[in-house]
Every structure is written in C-alpha cells, then in structure tokens.
Amino acid sequence: MIVAKTVQEVRAQAARWKREGHTVGLVPTMGYLHEGHASLVDKARSMCGKVVASDFVNPTQFGPNEDLEAYPRDFDQDCALLEEHGCDLVFYPSVEEMYAPDAATYVEILSDMPKQLCGRTRPIHFRGVCTVVSKLFNIVQPDFAFFGQKDAQQLAIIRRMVRELSYGIEIVACPIVREADGLAKSSRNTYLSPEERQAALVLSRAVFRGQELAASGLRSPRELLDAMTALIQAEPLARIDYVSAVDGVTMMPAQELREGVLVAMAVYIGKTRLIDNFIVGGADA
Ligand code: PAF
Numbered sequence: 001m002i003v004a005k006t007v008q009e010v011r012a013q014a015a016r017w018k019r020e021g022h023t024v025g026l027v028p029t030m031g032y033l034h035e036g037h038a039s040l041v042d043k044a045r046s047m048c049g050k051v052v053a054s055d056f057v058n059p060t061q062f063g064p065n066e067d068l069e070a071y072p073r074d075f076d077q078d079c080a081l082l083e084e085h086g087c088d089l090v091f092y093p094s095v096e097e098m099y100a101p102d103a104a105t106y107v108e109i110l111s112d113m114p115k116q117l118c119g120r121t122r123p124i125h126f127r128g129v130c131t132v133v134s135k136l137f138n139i140v141q142p143d144f145a146f147f148g149q150k151d152a153q154q155l156a157i158i159r160r161m162v163r164e165l166s167y168g169i170e171i172v173a174c175p176i177v178r179e180a181d182g183l184a185k186s187s188r189n190t191y192l193s194p195e196e197r198q199a200a201l202v203l204s205r206a207v208f209r210g211q212e213l214a215a216s217g218l219r220s221p222r223e224l225l226d227a228m229t230a231l232i233q234a235e236p237l238a239r240i241d242y243v244s245a246v247d248g249v250t251m252m253p254a255q256e257l258r259e260g261v262l263v264a265m266a267v268y269i270g271k272t273r274l275i276d277n278f279i280v281g282g283a284d285a
Contacts, residue, residue, distance in 0.1 A: 001082060002089040007098075007139050010091045014052060014140045017088075022049030026142035028133055031055040032072040033081045036177040036185040040146040041085040043174050052140050053082050054091040056098065060106075061128025072190050091139070098135065107134040107165075109157060116251040117153045117264055118275070121241055129154055130161050137167055145169050150176045150184050152262050152277045156251055175283065176276070178204065184276045191272040199237035200269045203276040206231050206243070210263050214280045219257050221245035232267055241266035241273060248279055 004010045014024050025048030027040045033055075044051045055078050062068035075092060082090050107130040108114070114126035137145065147155045159171050177185045182204030183197075192200055206228040213224050225243050232238050243265040245254045254261040259281035266275045 001079065001087055003079065004089055004091050005093055005097065007093065010052070010089065011139050011141075013089055014050075014142070017050045018141070023143040024048060024050050024052060024140065025144040025146060026136060026140045027051065027053040027087070027146045028136050029053055029055055029078075030057045030071065030187070031078050032074055032187040032190070033078045034177075034185045034187065036148055036150065038081055038085050039177050040148060040174050041082060041087050043172060044144065044146050045086045047172070048142075048144055050088045051086065052089045052091060052142065053087045054093075054136050054140075055082075056091070056093055056132070058098075058128060058132040059095055060099070060131055061125050063122055063124055066122070067188075067191075070191075072187055091136075098132070105131075107131045107161065109160060109164075113160065113251045114153075114157055116246060117242060117244055118266060119153070121266075126154070126157050130157065133158055134161065134165070137162075137169060142169055144172055146172045146174055148176065149173050149279075150186070150275065150277070152248075152264055152279075153251055156249060156262075159249075182208065184274070186274060188272055188274060192269060196237055196269045196272065199235050200272075200274055202232050202235040202238050202269075203265060203267055203274055206265065207263075207276050207278050211278050214257050214263070214278075221254050221257055221261070224257060224263065228263075228265070232265070237269055239268040241268060243267075 017024055025044035027044050029037050057071050059068055106127050108127040155173055162169055183200055209231055210228045218224055229243050232240055245261055245263045247254055248260040248262040257280050261280040264277035
C-alpha cells in the first residue's frame, strides 16, 4: 500500500491509475479505523480496480467546543487494517497540506437541510464536511466514493452536493456495522467507560424498537418518536440531543412513517455524543 502525504503524490498516482484504465474508489475517513470503515474498503475493493482511502481528522468540521484535540488517532493501526482489506493507497495529509493558513473558501449547502438533526447543535459541521470531501474529490477524482449509512445526514448532504456541483462520482452507501450486542461501531466508542459502554446500548435498543413499531404498520412519527424517547430516557446516563423522523432525502420533518423515512438520533452518554438511525422499510428493518 502506498502512503502518500501530499496532494501532488495522490493526484499523480490516481491520474496514472485512471490512464491505465482502472476505476478508482475513494473511502474518506478520519482514521482510528474499525470494522465499519473496513466494510467501506471491502465494498470499494469489490467495485473498483484501485482503492484510495483518506485518513485525515478534518479541523473545519469541528466546532470550537468539540473534540478535535481529543479525537482518537492511530495511523499505524489504520495502515494495518487498510492493508489487510486491500487498500492501494492511503492519503495521510497534514492540516497544512490540506488548508492554507488563510484558507477562506468553503462548500456549503445554503438551505435548511444542514440545519436539521446534527446541524442544530453543530452549525458549521456540514460546511466542513462538504469542503473537505469536495477537496478530496478534486484531488483523487474517483469514479466511486463510499460512505457509511450511520452518518445518514452526511450521506444525504454529500449526495446533494455531488448532484448540484455536477461531480461525476457515484456515491455508494454502506450499511451500519454493529458490535455483537448492537452498538453501532464508531471511533468515538473509545471514549466510553465500561459503565457508559453498557448504557450506550440504549441507542441500538431504541433503533430496534423503532424498527419493530414501523414494521408493525405504525404510521405516526410522533407515536414512534415518543416510544423511542421514553426508552432512551429510562437510561440515567443518557441525555437526548434529538430523536427525529425526517424525509430520507431532504432531511425535513416527516409527516408519515412511509418507506424511505429516516429515523435518526443523537444521544449523549456522559460526555460522548453518539448517533444511530434506521430507514423505514430499509434493508435492515
Ligand atoms: O465521516 C467521516 O469520517 C468524515 O465526516 C469524513 C467524511 C471523512 C469527512 O472528514
């Protein structure tokens, strides 16, 4: 696996591969990789001639009081996982390589879409995500890019950005990967104490309960969200940021629980903010 630290190296290698007739898949990550990321690489490996992963904790998507400094990092462990899953190149840039000190250009969707769900408490988050993903797309120029369904709002926003900015890139969504007991895999799970780790199961329990209710034919988002909220509130270490049902494409509140509605939540377990979701009528429902 090639380790590239500069934009120039990645651009040149990806262009070479494309000239040779390979399709190129991009898996953008912030590192501290787990089986969820591995599933993205596996999917990319199955669809593309060459697989590029990026490993970059992107400062522009963190708010002033968020966990940028504390965000877990282990590049050697990341390389081992990427190699094992057949990644061809990892792009591991410094902050200085990605952003000039006076950088002032951002990519932002100017609608209510990024203000919903996570955007309510993370107002600059999706602007940072769109900016860095846009830069990665320009550097690698992939044919396909792979994102996890766990970050459902991010996925919907990237799809819209790709459509509206005419990137000729196919976005491939990959299912949520869970621990054996149900907890969605996340780099932030590492922040949890053993007691919090146990309490965090309340998110997946709420997801499974919501899936059952939706599958039973319940059509009222209010009733579904009330049931999920009550379940989460019964856990003393949990504090709800949001539990919402929205249209899976626009992220605007859903009036009815029809197929394609996204039911998503963000819940603090102690100081750690975790997210989880399901899609009504989705593959895992
Ligand atoms: O999902 C993530 O890990 C990040 O938001 C992404 C897409 C790599 C952009 O920094």
